[in-house]
Amino acid sequence: MTTAAASHLLPVFARVDLSFESGEGAWLFGSDGGRYLDFTSGVAVNALGHCHPHLVAALQAQAAKLWHVSNLFKSPDGERLAARLCEQSFADFAFFANSGAEAVECAVKVVRRYHAGRGNPERYRIVTFEGAFHGRTLAMLAATGSKKYLEGYGPPADGFDQVPLDDIEAVKKAIGPETAGILIEPLQGEGGVREPPPAFFRALRQLCDERGLLLVFDEVQTGMGRTGDLFAYRRIGVAPDVMSLAKALGGGFPIGACLATAEAASGMTPGSHGSTFGGNPLAVAAAHAVLDVMLAPGFFERTRRMSLLLKQKLASVVDRYPDVLSEVRGEGLLIGLKAVVPSGDLVSALREEKLLTVGAGENVVRLLPPLIIGEAEINEAAQRLERACVRLSGASANREAAQ
Numbered sequence: 001m002t003t004a005a006a007s008h009l010l011p012v013f014a015r016v017d018l019s020f021e022s023g024e025g026a027w028l029f030g031s032d033g034g035r036y037l038d039f040t041s042g043v044a045v046n047a048l049g050h051c052h053p054h055l056v057a058a059l060q061a062q063a064a065k066l067w068h069v070s071n072l073f074k075s076p077d078g079e080r081l082a083a084r085l086c087e088q089s090f091a092d093f094a095f096f097a098n099s100g101a102e103a104v105e106c107a108v109k110v111v112r113r114y115h116a117g118r119g120n121p122e123r124y125r126i127v128t129f130e131g132a133f134h135g136r137t138l139a140m141l142a143a144t145g146s147k148k149y150l151e152g153y154g155p156p157a158d159g160f161d162q163v164p165l166d167d168i169e170a171v172k173k174a175i176g177p178e179t180a181g182i183l184i185e186p187l188q189g190e191g192g193v194r195e196p197p198p199a200f201f202r203a204l205r206q207l208c209d210e211r212g213l214l215l216v217f218d219e220v221q222t223g224m225g226r227t228g229d230l231f232a233y234r235r236i237g238v239a240p241d242v243m244s245l246a247k248a249l250g251g252g253f254p255i256g257a258c259l260a261t262a263e264a265a266s267g268m269t270p271g272s273h274g275s276t277f278g279g280n281p282l283a284v285a286a287a288h289a290v291l292d293v294m295l296a297p298g299f300f301e302r303t304r305r306m307s308l309l310l311k312q313k314l315a316s317v318v319d320r321y322p323d324v325l326s327e328v329r330g331e332g333l334l335i336g337l338k339a340v341v342p343s344g345d346l347v348s349a350l351r352e353e354k355l356l357t358v359g360a361g362e363n364v365v366r367l368l369p370p371l372i373i374g375e376a377e378i379n380e381a382a383q384r385l386e387r388a389c390v391r392l393s394g395a396s397a398n399r400e401a402a403q
């Protein structure tokens with residue numbers, strides 16, 4: 001070590017000065033003694049809240065049996081997890097990775113190999129969309145296309161053509177003889193909770209079918225119940241050929257997945273892709289436990305009910321504080337509050353009220369409560385939001401006087 005540093009963690013995150021000792025359901029218990037209502041869910045990861053008893057039991061049981069064997073050997077639990085995901089989706093095959101970026105990267109590789117396997121290796125380019133976020137590997141940075149994230153890393157990886165969201169003419173123009181597929185999030189989370197209309201997805205599907213392209217949905221954030229169904233594409237009514245999952249798939253244990261139809265996956269042969277940890281027994285056990293809970297009857301109906309309630313409560317606060325908030329957007333429990341004040345100020349004010357939220361693009365604050373959130377907690381969150389708005393609103397005193 002050459003210089004004295006306060007922390008030895010690589011300083012790539014602008015962390016707030018807050019840490020936690022434990023969590024239960026939608027609540028986090030801070031080292032400062034505070035009890036925080038967690039509407040971040042670890043950025044859409046802890047979909048079943050903290051320390052869900054079924055997940056804890058599943059992971060403890062697996063930890064006492066087997067942690068890791070590698071992909072040199074068969075994985076009966078991994079087979080079963082792949083089968084469950086395929087049964088619930090359009091897909092025939094699943095590949096397990098360890099993160100969202102890896103899952104999307106696998107999707108891009110599947111698309112490129114599909115065309116290579118059909119004798120068209122020159123078809124490798126992928127159309128992506130402005131405002132996207134696909135992760136931080138060098139290829140996923142290029143797919144994301146954000147100048148801010150690419151800066152200082154040399155030339156962006158080749159093969160991605162970015163166009164504006166919800167502009168089908170721009171997509172058509174971007175498609176050339178080298179185009180292999182289209183990659184899109186059903187709802188942009190990091191980009192500011194932006195959702196193109198279903199008609200745009202139908203048009204993309206049609207275009208892919210006409211031009212022999214593969215359609216890839218990045219459901220790393222929207223998947224596993226976040227938008228009110230197991231996968232967002234089921235709500236939109238347009239199925240992709242390939243889909244990436246991660247975040248909530250392991251309920252807090254790292255696991256990603258790339259799902260594909262047999263046709264789309266036709267180029268993937270032994271040795272064409274791999275991962276040491278991918279499909280690790282602990283991760284697979286966690287994902288099975290998540291599916292057990294989510295696939296129980298009524299789970300998503302309840303999520304949608306809570307979504308409606310939360311949106312109603314939020315809309316009422318937005319109406320009363322137009323100098324702080326301007327809009328509620330999003331689906332299921334991937335909700336965005338478009339702020340009039342700087343979104344960072346709102347996140348800080350909410351944190352002071354012990355309500356934890358996440359920033360996003362377009363000056364939006366994301367509310368990502370666990371899918372197991374209850375009515376009382378939604379009411380509590382609305383009250384905390386209101387208190388934060390009172391503090392941020394220049395006209396709060398006048399408003400109170402008028403009431």
Ligand SMILES: Cc1ncc(COP(=O)(O)O)c(C=O)c1O
Nearest residue numbers: 099100101133134135218220221
């Ligand atoms: C849509 C989407 N894709 C990919 C990623 C990258 O996931 P990870 O951070 O696990 O690599 C994210 C992360 O926020 C995401 O929201």
